[in-house]
Amino acid sequence: MFTFQHIGTARHRDDDYNMTLVLYGRQASGRSVAVTVDNLTAYGYVKGDCNVSFQQYVRTLLQWHLSMQASTRSTAKYRKENNTSKPPAQVFNTWLYFFQKMAVSQRDIVWSTEAGHNIRHVEEGPGPTVYRFETARYNVWRGLLAIMKDTVGTHSKIRAFQREMAPLFYPCQTCTQMPQAPNCYRIELELYETMFQPELVWMVDHNLPACSWMSLTAYTTDDSSKYCDVNLGCGRDSVIPCNAPPIPMAPFRVLSYDIEAMPFLNPTTGECEFPDPKRDSICTIGVCAFDIVSAQMEQTVFVLDLEGQPPCKTLAALASEEQTDEYDPSTTTVCSFTNEFEMLTAFAALIKKYDPDIITGYNVLNFDNVYLIQRIQALCGCHGADPQCPRCRKARTFSRVDYPSTLKKKYTHTNQRGGQESWEAWIEGRDWMDIYRVVMTDHKLRSYKLDNVCEELLGTKKIHIAYEDIPKHQQTPEGRHFLAQYCVKDAWLPCQIIVRRCKLVNALQMAQVTGVPLTNILHRGQQIRTLLLMLRQVKRRCAQDPDHPRWYLPDESNAKPTVVGGFEGAVVITPKPGYYQTPVITLDFASLYPSIMRAYNMCFSTLIPSYSQAQQMQLQWTPTTHGIKDPTHPDYPEVRPVRSFDYPEGGNFEYKLQKTDVCFLTTKKRYGILPEILEQLLNERARVKKMRKKFGEKTMDYAVLDGRQLALKVCANSVYGFTGAGKGYLGEKRIASSVTRVGRGMANHTKFMCEEKYKDHGLEIVYGDTDSVFANIPASMCDTNCSQAELIAKVDQIGTEMGQFCTQAFLPPNDLEYEKFYYPILLKGKKRYAGHKFEPGLAPKLDVKGFECVRRDFAPVVSKTQKMVLIKLCKENDVQGAIEYARNVVLDLLANRVRIEDLTMTKQLTRRPEEYKNPAPHTELAKRLIATQPAHIAPKPGDRIAYLIRPGYRGEKTYQKAVTPEDVAEGRASADTRWYLTNKLQKPLQRIFEMVMDNSDEICQVTAVHKPQIVSNPMMNAFIQRSARATEKRPSSSALPQRKRVKKCKIMDIKSFF
Helix, strand or coil: CEEEEEEEEEEEECCCCEEEEEEEEECCCCCEEEEEEEEECEEEEEECCCCHHHHHHHHHHHHHHHHHHHHHHHHHHHHHHHCCCCCHHHHHHHHHHHHHHCCCCHHHCEEEEEEEEECCCCCCCCCCEEEEEEECEHHHHHHHHHHHHCHHHHHHHHHHHHHHHHHHCCCCCCCCCCCCCCCCCCCCCEEECCCCCHHHHHHHHCCCCCCCEEEECCCEECCCCCCCCEEEEECCCCEEECCCCCCCCCCCEEEEEEEEECCEECCCCCCEECCCCCCCCEEEEEEEEEECCCCCCEEEEEEECCCCCCCCCCCCCCCHHHCCCCCCHHHCEEEEECCHHHHHHHHHHHHHHHCCCEEEECCHHHHHHHHHHHHHHHHHCCCCCCCCCCCCCCCCCCCCCCCCCCEEEEEEEECCCEEEEEEEECCCCCEEEEHHHHHHHHCCCCCCCHHHHHHHHCCCCCCCCCHHHHHHHHCCHHHHHHHHHHHHHHHHHHHHHHHHCCHHHHHHHHHHHHCCCHHHHHHCCCHHHHHHHHHHHHHHHHHHCCCCCEEECECCCCCCCCCCCCCCCCCEECCCCEEECCCEEEEEECCHHHHHHHHCCCCCCCEECCHHHHHHCCCCCCCCHHHCCCCCCCCCCCEEECCEEECCCCCCCEEECCCCCCEEECCCCCCCHHHHHHHHHHHHHHHHHHHHCCCCCCCHHHHHHHHHHHHHHHHHHHHHHHHHCCCCCCCCHHHHHHHHHHHHHHHHHHHHHHHHHCCCCCCEEEEEECCEEEEECCCCCCCCCCCHHHHHHHHHHHHHHHHHHHHCCCCCCCCEEEEEEEEEEEEEECCEEEEEEECCCCCCEEEEECCHHHCCCCCHHHHHHHHHHHHHHHHCCCHHHHHHHHHHHHHHHHCCCCCHHHHCEEEECCCCHHHCCCCCHHHHHHHHHHHHCCCCCCCCCCCEEEEEECCCCCCCCHHHHEECHHHHHCCCCCCCHHHHHHHHHHHHHHHHHCCCCCCHHHHCCCCCCCCCCCCCCHHHHHHHCCCHHHHHCCHHHHHCCCCCCCCCCCCCCHHHHC
């Protein structure tokens, strides 16, 4: 057998639209593989009266629909090529040609009947008749979906097109009369499982998860023009899963690149402007490549040298003062050119030779790809007019087939990632992995500039270079040498993030667990993952038990969204604010929402809308039998209602039942799909975590297993969110609201049981949120006058006892575990606390939730100050030290001794600036930057905007006073330190100090202000000393209007402010 690990899929079609599939991957030996799978078909299901007459009607509509599409495309192409409209007679002749060519026969669509249920409406028995339709032609498949989703609308469009074509008809040999559209056939149709791509359905049918190991039982050599080491062909049933992979992970290859474009030196202003690909050259391309198993870096640099100057042949090692990591430029292969087009062509040849599976970089999708392709087209002279231009075709071919890459701009918005404006560059057989996007999705950072990201994630930095110095460096051999070192490191850093943070390994494991292709994992939302898990499970059930009725997933993509109100979310037990200097235990429900869904068997297939309907169905349940845990018990209930509860302050906890309560069938009647998926995911995670212990943390086996357990955890936790989504596939808020209702009841029940059991000691629950309950342990239960080790042992024993006692009251697999304790803890309010955390097996540390110091939209001066205050209070128990530290920071702020970086705030653009209803500093600044900066560098949705607030005049709004850090650093504006104190620093500090002292408002109280005439860095000092005439030369100063205001102030010493 031939074995390989899959990484990518491409669907092809021939001239007759027959589908084939290409599987790309790599063998354990490292050879790249392309397997062409023939005879791929697409199929779906429809519920309705799809008799022979309807099938003929659909075929006729298809002929009209397909010919209209082809004719419209031909007309649009004619207009683009000739810059004029196509003559009416030619339009008609073109349509008539396609109409005769697009005839659909009975062989093109195969109909058959089955039986089954819509998963939303499962009943006893095999279910009603469902028609299956299957075709091998992709255009027929797409046309079928369009027609069945809107039969009446499609018929109306055909009628309108017929009326448009009728006046142009004239009899000829091939057509003696005008074709007539059929009469409208009105029928109610319900589509099932047509929202999946044909290749995904084929992989599910053959139990082939994406990015898994696969084997071929029979194959032939394929002589196609794919750029892989091994090219094979096989039938659609010749690919099977490989149950014994030769190695944990194939040595997939990754190539990272970074380009350096020459800034334009404006001869009028003498300033550097952002490069334009139509005008400015690419002077350096840094490349770093590695395979994921060995992680050995191979570095290459392409340098554009100048005629008559010595070429760059090698790179020297960095000086010791520049070395911040193991990056060594001396191992780089240098490729020198004097012709830019030849250099860009050589770069494309390197990609073909190295044959990477993943191409990466930092912001590679929105800058490097765009500039590179547009620059190639500019040098060629075609400027993108001909996507297949033969002159630049070779330089633009980055895929594994002989097809040049083209650019396409798009705008997407997801709940997880917000709004994003991006470019797509098509490359078959490889995939883009933009580390900028990956880091934005996985990590919450203040700034997503590469330098900051590397400092946060890797503990290193870029090589620094002044942007305006790039043209100077390009003019000398020494400067080009430095640019090469700089550029290669910018390509090396994304590789380090992929390796050290296991980004690719984790993405591949997520693809294996869900079955979703890697490209969807990297570039799409999460709903498709749960949906595909459901498809796999319903098919697996029928394969394991042929007598099990088929449950179909409805395609609701064309249905009008049902207006459903919101639902009450997770529990928040009212916090009791205070500075607790006794241990506070945290009891945690393990995998709370997945466990609740399993305990109540919550699924689309088990949902009963109300308890009154359950009574009509004569389903057995009583309050007494509700808590029976053994499914084999004779009184085990057939249904469980999701009850609300009554828990008055100081009273008893009690569940109460209402006729409108949603119910779910128990496993005694029917086992739901979602609980079964959750059970398999969590059991597999426990197995994988156990296996992971057998390997060292730095081995590939450990990385693969760790990535797999993380993917299993994320998938299990996302099932609840899938049901509660307001948009998308199969949303069911009754399930989501039932989960949160049960969770609220369990948390409050825990509060009642703990306080009741230990009421003699005065134990109280001081806070609870979602899956955690905080219990304050009084001194009578735990004496703190002992060593730290003895205290930990005492509290651990109490916490374990409390968890075991409460777990007995809940349905399995719900489990209340003792997780950690805080000593001391500063509890401010809902989702806002800080404490010295003691967790079994880990070193004690400060844990902060909800305060400004862990939020990204506050200035760093706020975060750093508040965090140090919390450290002094919660770790060092030094109240006076915290007060003195806060006062000193205020003094430094008002004296302009705080760095610009610590005053810079950032906020994400979740949509286009003009789409915001209410103005904000970051949106108004983004508008100004978009108006003044080139498109490549201007802010886009998804970016985080960095800004400061400058002083303003009377009546000026805060959002009008936002400026960039560069404006302040270069002296075009200054920071309003009084605004920072009043609006940013004062309230966060008061919120903490009011918990430990009476006069907390005096910490930042100011009686008079004299604005110091000093600036926060030497560059600003130098600017202020310039002449007014020199200042006026800066063109950007007009973008920052400020009304000068003269006000007499009483000059006071800054210490008198307190």
